[in-house]
Amino acid sequence: MNKSELVKMLAENHEIPAEESSVIVNLFFDSVRDALLQGDRVEIRGFGSFKVKGYRGYKGRNPKTGDNVEVPPKRLPVFRAGKELKEIINP
Incomplete structure (x- = not known):
């Protein structure tokens, strides 16, 4: 939907x-x-919750070139399904 x-x-x-x-x-x-x-944090009872999670920066590697790459810190939205939603999906 x-x-x-x-x-x-x-x-x-x-x-x-x-x-x-x-x-x-x-x-x-x-x-x-x-x-x-x-x-x-946004919580919708019976459905789930949304929050923003922060991630530290790290040193990565470009798989195509093999070059080392500095990945900056970032914040990403995260959804966690609530108990009731999980039970409906997996009876």
């Missing part, structure tokens, strides 16, 4: 205009993004 399919499903299931459904979906994703940018 992609974002436009989610907008369509929300509009159909709750009998609201597609434009209003789009605003709701965008507001949700914007809120999650903003919380992560502020360093907060």
Whole structure:
């Protein structure tokens, strides 16, 4: 399912205009993004949690050329599925 399919499903299931459904979906994703940018953890009970994890820099190697490469530190978003979601997927 992609974002436009989610907008369509929300509009159909709750009998609201597609434009209003789009605003709701965008507001949700914007809120999650903003919380992560502020360093907060986002937890949706029964579904899972999102957080930003920091990784240290390291020395890597370019597999094509064999040259050593300095990989800078980075921060990446991480999702962890909740217990209920795991149980639904693996009964």
